[in-house]
Amino acid sequence: MKTFRRRPFHGIVLWFIFQLIKDVNSYSNGAPTFVCQSMIPGHGVSAQNSVAPYSITPAQPQTEGSKVKLMLTSPSKEEFTGFLVQGRTSATSNNTIGSFISLPEDAKTIDCNNIKGSAATQSNNSKRNSVELEWEAPPDYDGSVTFLATVVKNKQTFWVGIESAPVHVKRSADAPSSGISTTFPPVSPVLSEIFSAEQDIYSGCGKTKNCLGLPEGCISVRNCTTAVSVRPLGLKYQFDMIAKQSEYVAFALSDDQLMGADNVVECIHDGANGVKAYRSWNVANAKKNMREYYEQTGFSLVTGSYADGYIYCRILHDSLNTLNDITFDLENNPYYLLLAAGSSLKPNSVGYHDIARGSTADSRKLSDLRAVVPHDPIYDDCNVLKNCFGYPDDCINDESCTGIVTVLVEGGRYQFELKGKTSGYIAVGLSNDTMMGGDSVMECVYDPNSPSSNIKLFMSWNRPGEKSNTRNKVKQTGVNLLSSSYEDGNIYCKFTRDVKTTVEGKIFDLANDKYYLLLAAGSAVKSEHVRYHDIFATSSGQLKALSDVGSFGAASKLYIRLHGAFMIAAWIGFASLGIVLARYFKQTWVGVSHCGKDVWFAWHRFFMILTWLLTIAGFVLIFVEIGEWVQGSSQTHAILGVVASVLCFIQPFMAAFRPHPGGRRRPLFNWLHWLVGNTAHIFAIVAIFLAVQLKKAELPDWMDWILVAFVAFYVLVHLILSLFGCISERQGAKRINAFPMNDMHTSRSPLNNMDRKRDGVYSGFRKFILFLHFVVIIALSTVLILIVVLAPIERQWTSLQNKWNM
Structure with a gap:
């Protein structure tokens, strides 16, 4: 009986020892050879039936060198402790093939089907989330191979038979042939x-x-x-x-x-x-x-x-x-x-x-992800080994420049690269200031009719005091074109420039002098020179040596931004409020005065003075920024802006010399004052619409819709107030003229006019409309000013989102 009882005990002990040995062999120190065919660990539990959180991925679907790199990994970053990987002729076959020739330090090979190194497994039970392997096919093999993997997360959790995509192994031409035809068909076309x-x-x-x-x-x-x-x-x-x-x-x-x-x-x-x-x-x-x-x-x-x-x-x-x-x-x-x-x-x-x-x-x-520009090597080493300057501002970091110039200095060699999204030209100028004039220019010009190269490189000259460029008298010997291309609407050229050149009697010494970089692109050229830079034109904000590697930032656009902000505040904001007050609110707040003047007149004068001051300030700022009259598409905007500014300028002087309210010419003044003011307002609004299209303004196209909303709302307010003015007249209340060009009293003090003791009909409704008008106009003006000041607003918004997501 004792012997009988000992045997089961010993059997149990031996069974546990066997299981321990098997677990150690298959889990801690790698898989044993007896699991080569089934690939099932001897853990005493079943494999998982769910989709494996791991994958075995070949580096390429086909190879002619007989070697395949593999990555066993977890897309969800889940760790695992054990693995077994084999190459087989197909996912359903037991024919192990090939050998693993490169493994990490914590892995080893085992021999399956008597093929040396035909499977890879772990050599310890350390945790890992990826394994990189390299497998080699037999020298004479030409056919398909599929890699199978077993991955062990822990003793109770593992997945068996994870498949890779098939790889077509193509025998290299110099590999010896065994003379025996393989039975494994190649991957079909x-x-x-x-x-x-x-x-x-x-x-x-x-x-x-x-x-x-x-x-x-x-x-x-x-x-x-x-x-x-x-x-x-x-x-x-x-x-x-x-x-x-x-x-x-x-x-x-x-x-x-x-x-x-x-x-x-x-x-x-x-x-x-x-x-x-x-x-x-x-x-x-x-x-x-x-x-x-x-x-x-x-x-x-x-x-x-x-x-x-x-x-x-x-x-x-x-x-x-x-x-x-x-x-x-x-x-x-x-x-x-x-x-x-x-x-x-x-x-x-x-x-x-x-x-x-x-x-x-x-x-x-689904339209959120549009095609993006792949990495462009022109941005490599920007502001590290070479100077880079691009348009629009801050486009270097995200490789999104419409135009870019790079300058690489290697000893006494000055190498330039130019690239721009244009079918005309892109050019860079060396200047002593941020303005066009007296500059040495290098142009990359697209010539579709050229039989040799589509890109031509020229030296040219920006005439001092003129907005013009010429290359007629400039020697074309100071630059040497190294390479160029025109692809998908992009001009690219690489060239070197002599350290010292003389252009129009002016010496340009790249080694010893400092320069601003002027960068411009246009869509049209002539035989003797390039045409207007209608795509973009910008200037660096630093005067520096080209060998001084660091960021070439764009010149400040503060005056341009202030010009736009001032004009929007003046004409979208204050003028719109002042005009409505003068036109519809002379019979409102009767009996109330500010400094002895009617409320409507006090606020009308306040708003129009702000309009006048901001307009003159904006006018001066843009002329200080530009320095001279503009060319190209900017001219229409400039003409309308000048007309609006001139009309605005003369308004207060007309008011200062207006006839006495009872004078014979007072109605004529009223009409002229109304006509000049409204004409200036219309011209200014149209000029703001045109400003959206200017490249220098960097405003989004959808800003037009905000301006359209403003015009629609402004017209609607006029219609509503005019309609209620007509209704009040018919009711016999105190008369409110739609166009009140005759003064209704001899003094602006309501105390001297006993007929005006109470507000006109619907004054409460008019006050509500004025409040609504004020809120909407201020809101629209604020939004428009922010768009102008933060231009380009899309880039600023993207940058802000990226900071939030960090």
Whole structure:
């Protein structure tokens, strides 16, 4: 009996010892060879059935060097303690192939199927969230390989058989052939195209297009079971979708994250390698998809492919589409993007989404992510090894310059680079001040008719005291063009300039003298010189040596900003208030005075004096800034602004010499005063509208809509007050003229006019309208002034958002 009882005890002990040894072998010090085929750790628990939070990703879908770099990682940054990775001829095969030749220090190889180093595993139980490996195929191998991975998070939690995308290994030309034909077929051309399309889907996600991939986090490691990307393409939207082990893949536009009342586009496998696309509708509150009742319009299938369970398609979708009486506006309305894939189809419908289903975390306008400019090497080492100056201000850091110049000094060699978004020219000038005149200019000019190079480099001269440029008498020997290009509307040129040159009798010594940089671009050129810089023109704010590396900031635009702010405050704000008071409120606040004057007159005079002072100040500031008369598109704005300023200037002098209220010419003065004031107001408002289009102002186009809102509101106030003025006259109350050009009393003091003892009819309503008018005008003026002072407002807003998100 004792012997009988000891045996179970010993058996239990031996079983625990065996399990401990097995756990140590498979968990702490790596996987043992007996798990090579199953890849299942001997932990005594089952593998997880959920989607693994880990992925195994090859660096490329094809290699000709027989070597493949792999990354085992967790998109969600989840740590793991153990892993086992093998290369196999296919995901369903047990044929292990190849060897691991490069591993991290905490990993080792084991021999599976008697192939040395054919699997990689951990060598200790330290925690990690990624492993980088390098695998090499046999010398004579030409075919497909899929990498399988088992990842252990802890003893009770692990995932088995995580697959990579297949990699096509192409035997290099100098590799020896064994003379034996392999039985592993190469990747088909269709599957190769799908793999390439898959990488295109991942490229630019979050920068140039919106993307959704499943499982979560798979976009960053480029190994999704299913994925969709969407980007604006002209007036349409391009959707690219891919799914693995699937018969269909579909996206939907939805107002929430749930299935129901959604606009769906499906790509389905239609026999052989064919793919078709359909529009369908997710029925609200029914978990049901319907296709056959809806017209297949508003989208088109550009391309579609199917091979070995992989399905890919590209859809071009209209920005506006109506389905089931609901209009889907992809340009202006935000949507959740739903994505689903399944392994089966139904007649006139798709099957259950058993492969993948999910949605974006938030709704957004699909137009939010427009194409962005990729990294441009011209920005490399800016203000570190070379000087950089660009337009608009502060564009260097985010590589968004419309135009840029760089200066690299290497010993006695001065190398310049110019790049601008123009089809005409971009030029940089060396100047002793921030104004045009007496400057040595280097121009990169686009010549589409040139048989050799489309870009020509010229030296030219800005004539002193003139807004003109010439290259006729300038020797073209001081510069040497190194390289140039014209692509996608961008001019680029790289050139060197001699350290010392003489232009128009003036010596330019780059080594010993300091200069301001003038940067300009225009859309038109002539044979002998460039034309007006209608795209942009800017000046650096520092006089410095070109060899003194540091930031070339733009010259201060304080006077321009103050000019705009003063003019808006004067004409949008104070003039609008003063004119309304004088026109409609002479019969309001009767019996109340300020300093012996009627309330309306005291406030009218106060507002108009502010208008006069701000206008004169703004007029002086802009002439101090510009220095002379402008050219190009600025002239219309300038002419209207000068007319408005002159009319404004003479108004108070006309008022100072006005005839006595009882005088014979007093009505004539009243009419002239009204005409001059309103003409100045109209001209000033039109000039402000035109200022929005000026490059130097850097104002957004949508500012026009705020100005339109101001005009509409201002006109509406006039209509309302005029209407109630007419109604009050008909009721026999004290007469309020719509155009009160005759004085209603002989003195502005209400104490001397006994007929005016009470307010006119509807004075309470007029006061309410005036209060509303005051609030709206002040609000609009404040917004407009902020837009002008903080211009360019979009850049400032983006910068502020970035600071908030830090």
